[in-house]
Amino acid sequence: MEEIIQHFINGLSIGSIYSLIALGYTMVYGILQMINFAHSEVYMMGAFFAYYSAKFLNLEKSPSYSTLIIILVITMILCSLLALTIEKFAYRPLRKQPKLNVLITAIGVSLFLQYFAQIIFGADPKVFPNLINNQLLFEVGGVSINTFDVTILGVSLLSMLGLHFLVYHTKMGQGMRAVSHNPAVASILGINVNRTIALTFIAGSSLAGIGSVLVGIKYQKIEPLMGTMIGLKAFVAAVLGGIGSIAGAVVGGLVLGISEVLVVVYGSSQYRDALAFGILIFILLFKPAGIFGKNTIEKV
Amino acid sequence: MNALKTPILSAFIIILVASTLGLLTNSYIQLVLLFLFVNSIMGMSLNLINGYTGQFSLGHAGFVAIGAYFTAILTTKLPFPEGILGLPVAILISLGSGLCAGLVGYFVGLPSLRLKGDYLAIVTLGFGEIIRVSLNNITFFGGSIGISSIPSLPELNLGGFIIDKFVISLIFATFWALLCFFVIWRLLKSSHGRGFLSVREDEIAAEAMGINTTQMKVQAFVVSSFFAGIAGSLYAHFTNYVSPASFTFLMSIDAVIMVVLGGMGSMTGCLASAFFITLLPEILRSLKEFTGGVDLRMVIYSLALIFIMILRPQGLFGEKEIFHLWRKNDKTTP
Numbered sequence: 001m002e003e004i005i006q007h008f009i010n011g012l013s014i015g016s017i018y019s020l021i022a023l024g025y026t027m028v029y030g031i032l033q034m035i036n037f038a039h040s041e042v043y044m045m046g047a048f049f050a051y052y053s054a055k056f057l058n059l060e061k062s063p064s065y066s067t068l069i070i071i072l073v074i075t076m077i078l079c080s081l082l083a084l085t086i087e088k089f090a091y092r093p094l095r096k097q098p099k100l101n102v103l104i105t106a107i108g109v110s111l112f113l114q115y116f117a118q119i120i121f122g123a124d125p126k127v128f129p130n131l132i133n134n135q136l137l138f139e140v141g142g143v144s145i146n147t148f149d150v151t152i153l154g155v156s157l158l159s160m161l162g163l164h165f166l167v168y169h170t171k172m173g174q175g176m177r178a179v180s181h182n183p184a185v186a187s188i189l190g191i192n193v194n195r196t197i198a199l200t201f202i203a204g205s206s207l208a209g210i211g212s213v214l215v216g217i218k219y220q221k222i223e224p225l226m227g228t229m230i231g232l233k234a235f236v237a238a239v240l241g242g243i244g245s246i247a248g249a250v251v252g253g254l255v256l257g258i259s260e261v262l263v264v265v266y267g268s269s270q271y272r273d274a275l276a277f278g279i280l281i282f283i284l285l286f287k288p289a290g291i292f293g294k295n296t297i298e299k300v
Numbered sequence: 301m302n303a304l305k306t307p308i309l310s311a312f313i314i315i316l317v318a319s320t321l322g323l324l325t326n327s328y329i330q331l332v333l334l335f336l337f338v339n340s341i342m343g344m345s346l347n348l349i350n351g352y353t354g355q356f357s358l359g360h361a362g363f364v365a366i367g368a369y370f371t372a373i374l375t376t377k378l379p380f381p382e383g384i385l386g387l388p389v390a391i392l393i394s395l396g397s398g399l400c401a402g403l404v405g406y407f408v409g410l411p412s413l414r415l416k417g418d419y420l421a422i423v424t425l426g427f428g429e430i431i432r433v434s435l436n437n438i439t440f441f442g443g444s445i446g447i448s449s450i451p452s453l454p455e456l457n458l459g460g461f462i463i464d465k466f467v468i469s470l471i472f473a474t475f476w477a478l479l480c481f482f483v484i485w486r487l488l489k490s491s492h493g494r495g496f497l498s499v500r501e502d503e504i505a506a507e508a509m510g511i512n513t514t515q516m517k518v519q520a521f522v523v524s525s526f527f528a529g530i531a532g533s534l535y536a537h538f539t540n541y542v543s544p545a546s547f548t549f550l551m552s553i554d555a556v557i558m559v560v561l562g563g564m565g566s567m568t569g570c571l572a573s574a575f576f577i578t579l580l581p582e583i584l585r586s587l588k589e590f591t592g593g594v595d596l597r598m599v600i601y602s603l604a605l606i607f608i609m610i611l612r613p614q615g616l617f618g619e620k621e622i623f624h625l626w627r628k629n630d631k632t633t634p
Binding site for chain 1: 354356358411412415418419421422423425426427429430433434436437549553556560595596598599601602603604605606609610613
């Protein structure tokens, strides 16, 4: 029993990271109807931004919560700038083009960042600095809970609440929802569509930046190809929850994280990566709209 | 050029050219030459789905892997005949590889082709990865070590006159590449081909015109995966070794780049870019030391993808074929 709870907690912490990244996919999909393949690479670059900013500011030897917050803020800003650049130079010129072309461009951007990062940062893995100390917080029965798990869960919960506030309780969020509903009408009503899309990219990539720092804390190893797998899984999480739905992305991420840990414990760790795709194919075949998604009717 | 219309004469010419090439080149250049054909078949077959039917498949490496493993297992677990009997057996095995991949293509395509655009891309990507992960874990397929010592095509001994195995391989590859080209070419000029094109242009309108779009897409998918299987079979014969590491996402991306670069809807454009993409890594090989072992070609490919999509979304050749270039003011081209 204790074992199951322990696995559950592990699954929850990895799942909440998936959720954070899935939110970026879901928000961009909601507003532009495109899968932003480069999102996982923004996440990967975030890990390197955090690594180099910690080095630059000499914070790698002083683990504390203020260090974590400083690094988080820097990473969020840099990730947003990167995503805005991508949006401006790669996606904006294609906004009127067929979706297939945007998809190919997104794959191109993703590949470019992967290999560019390998040339700039080197292909070998790097050890992420200790931003906070890991210690045992408390132990109930056989279940031990340590600082990392609590931090990861806490930070992701806070950022998700922040996103919820932004989308549902601010004027900006109202604009975002309006554009995702119908960009043409929204622009007639005086909403600056370009600025709203930029804001969506900022919000999504900030969450990816937070996710990358959390992954760095948990696994302590970063490399230029780290984005591919986690990006695909986060995308699966977004589809599982219903792409375009914010609550769906969170639930999908948690479900995927927990089921993945269970597969590793009770099955084979080899099939961990195949599980995500299995879930994806299953969902797309039987409930393409996802758990929280609405079925849309195609208009001619 | 009229001589090329007689099959026997053209076969003789191919043998002559191939023998000269075989005498003049070393084994490295020979392998690159053979890979020109493998990649051409891969690119042409993917063009049928991505270029002509307008569906986006990212799992082509999965079908190539199925063909390659089919050939690898049949030729290593069963005795592969030497000499004159080897060639028909190799043709049969390649055909089997293609059929096997086509069958899998049918079962993948039937459910997933109800999906559109982005979703289909992700499902096919996932399918390719599932195949790779499975091959990695099943001991019958050699696990991550793969299968080695796959026999090459045998050399022929025609009464003391020995035809080198490179020449045989080249003829074999030419045969399948030509078959692939003409099957797809003729298919596109048929009513089925018009159906494929109509699905690409406007799926809803095609549906309204009474075209069974799902059936069209599945047909294109099966033919495409058939030839991908053939490409896999050739791959296995030419490299003598297959492992799951050969059939990664990057191979699918290579195929996609061939289609996008050459023109989504141009057979010869696709062939041209297949040649370009096979030769580019060999040319860039010497640059590797400057970049610390990182493959510079992927940076070039990805930038090419982005710029082509922004500046010339229909690909370099678009709907045109290469021979339209010297046919001026041709109004008959689509």
